[in-house]
Amino acid sequence: MMRKVSLVLVGAIAGAGLTGVVTQTKLLSSTSAVAASAEVYRSLNLFGDIFEKIRTDYVEKPDEQKLIEAAINGMVSSLDPHSGYLDAKSFRDMDIDMRGQFGGLGIEVTMENEVLKVAKPIRDTPAAKAGILAGDIIRKIDNDEVKGLSLNQAVEKMRGIINTQVKLTIERTGKTEPLEFTLTRSNIVVPAVEERVEGDVGYIRIGTFSEQTYEGLRKALDKVNAEIGFDKIKGYIIDLRNNRGGRLDQSVLVSDAFLERGKIVSTRGRNAEETQVFNAKSGDLTKGKPVVVLINGSSASAAEIVAGALQDHKRATVMGSRSFGKGSVQTVIRLGDNGGLRLTTARYYTPSGNSIQAKGITPDIEIIQDVPAELKDKVENKGEASLKGHLRNGDGKEEQAGSPSYVPIDPAKDTQLAAALNLLRGKKDVALPATPAPATPAPAPEAGKSDGEKKSD
Numbered sequence: 001m002m003r004k005v006s007l008v009l010v011g012a013i014a015g016a017g018l019t020g021v022v023t024q025t026k027l028l029s030s031t032s033a034v035a036a037s038a039e040v041y042r043s044l045n046l047f048g049d050i051f052e053k054i055r056t057d058y059v060e061k062p063d064e065q066k067l068i069e070a071a072i073n074g075m076v077s078s079l080d081p082h083s084g085y086l087d088a089k090s091f092r093d094m095d096i097d098m099r100g101q102f103g104g105l106g107i108e109v110t111m112e113n114e115v116l117k118v119a120k121p122i123r124d125t126p127a128a129k130a131g132i133l134a135g136d137i138i139r140k141i142d143n144d145e146v147k148g149l150s151l152n153q154a155v156e157k158m159r160g161i162i163n164t165q166v167k168l169t170i171e172r173t174g175k176t177e178p179l180e181f182t183l184t185r186s187n188i189v190v191p192a193v194e195e196r197v198e199g200d201v202g203y204i205r206i207g208t209f210s211e212q213t214y215e216g217l218r219k220a221l222d223k224v225n226a227e228i229g230f231d232k233i234k235g236y237i238i239d240l241r242n243n244r245g246g247r248l249d250q251s252v253l254v255s256d257a258f259l260e261r262g263k264i265v266s267t268r269g270r271n272a273e274e275t276q277v278f279n280a281k282s283g284d285l286t287k288g289k290p291v292v293v294l295i296n297g298s299s300a301s302a303a304e305i306v307a308g309a310l311q312d313h314k315r316a317t318v319m320g321s322r323s324f325g326k327g328s329v330q331t332v333i334r335l336g337d338n339g340g341l342r343l344t345t346a347r348y349y350t351p352s353g354n355s356i357q358a359k360g361i362t363p364d365i366e367i368i369q370d371v372p373a374e375l376k377d378k379v380e381n382k383g384e385a386s387l388k389g390h391l392r393n394g395d396g397k398e399e400q401a402g403s404p405s406y407v408p409i410d411p412a413k414d415t416q417l418a419a420a421l422n423l424l425r426g427k428k429d430v431a432l433p434a435t436p437a438p439a440t441p442a443p444a445p446e447a448g449k450s451d452g453e454k455k456s457d
Helices: 030-035 038-057 064-077 088-099 126-130 151-158 213-228 248-256 302-312 415-424
Strands: 002-009 020-026 084-086 101-104 107-112 115-121 137-141 165-171 179-184 186-189 193-198 201-206 235-239 263-269 276-279 291-295 317-320 328-334 340-349 454-456
Touching (some): 038 064, 064 084, 064 340, 084 088, 088 101, 115 126, 137 151, 193 213, 201 213, 201 415, 213 248, 235 415, 248 263, 248 302, 263 302, 291 415, 302 317, 317 415
Parallel strands (some): 201 235, 235 291, 291 317
Antiparallel strands (some): 002 020, 002 328, 084 340, 107 115, 107 454, 115 137, 137 165, 165 179, 193 201, 263 276, 263 340
16 A cells, blocks of 8 residues: 655654655555564564453543554654654644645734733734734633633634634733734735845745745745845845754755755665755855855754755855754655654755754854843753654764754844844954844744744634
C-alpha cells in the first residue's frame, strides 16, 4: 500500500507550521519487515497480552482506542522530541498550519494567566475591519467565558466555517463597559512575510515558512524597492527572529532568492532516499545588494537553513544571538482517516557540510538584545540541546546554554535592529541607537512566544 508523505522541518517548538516536499513512499518497506527478529515478535505478543488484560480486567471499562493511541504515542515519542503520532484532529490542525489559511476572524492572540489578549489584528480581515485593536482583552466568545479555556480551545472556538458568525465580548483600556462585536468568519491567510521601510533600508520579517512564504518575500521586495527606489536602497534586513521553521521547500526558495549558484542545503538519512541536495538557480532578486539576517534563540529549523546558507556563501551578514539548533528533518505520513505519523528521517547540513543539530547557527556579529528585568525569566530559550532525547550532533559539539529570544514591540528599543541598520549604512559602531522609527511601524512580535502561546484565528 502506498502512503502519502511530506518531508518537513518541524518547528523547534510544538505546533509550528509544517509541510514540505511531497513524495510517495510505503509506510513499511519489505526489508524492514523481514529484518524484525523473533524476539521483536515475542515482545509484540507480550504487548497484545497486556492490552487484553487491561481491556478485560481494569477496574473500569477503558477506552480501547485511547489505549492504542497512548501506546503508539509512547513508542514514537521515545525516539526524539520531534517525532510523534498525530490523531485525526491534530493532523487537520497541522494541515491548517501548513497551508497558512483557514476560516476565522483574523486575530493574533496570546494567553497569559487565563487572559486572552489580542496581539494584533491581521490587515484586511473581519477583525481589523470591525475595529478590534491590539491590547483588547477577549472575555467571552459567543457568550461563553474565556476563563478556563486553553489558548488552543479559545482559538478553535473562533475558527470555523466561512460565512458563519461569532460574537466577541471585549474589554478595552479606557472603556468602562465591555464592547461587543459580531463578526462573520472569512478565509484568513496568515501573512508569512511582513515588510516596512526603515529610511533607505528595506525591512522584511519572515514569521514562518508556510505555502505563502516565497511569494510573500517576492512581493515584499517589490514593495520596498518601489517605495525607496532600488538605486537608493542601502540593503535589506531579513528578520528571522522567533521563526520556528516550517516547509523545507520554502526555505530553499527563500535562500535561492538571494543566491546565484551553489548548494543551499543537503539532507542525509539512514536510507538513500532520504539523502538529497538542493542547489540554487541563477537569479538574485536583490541583484547583490547587502543583506543582514537577524536570528535569535527561537530561530529554528527552516529559518536556520536560510541563515546557514546565506552565511556559508557570505551572501549575508548574520547578526543577533545563536539560533535554536534544530537540524533534523521529519517525514509526515498520512495514515488514512487515523491521522498521521511524524517521523524524524534525516539530518540537514549547511553548504559547508556543517550540522547545526543541538548547536545552532553562530552569528557573524553577536548582538544580545536588552531584556526588561521583569521578562528575563520568560524569554530565555534553552535550545535543542536541552530537549530530552534530542538527536546528538554527529561531531560531538553541542551548545547547552540557551540564547535570548526577546524582540521589543517598539522598534526604537530594538538594539539588534539598530545594529543591522547601522551596519548597512556603513557606521563603524553597529550598536549605535536606531534611527527614528516610522510613524506607524508594523509591530514586531513579542519574543519567546511559541505557537502554544500565540496563535492566529
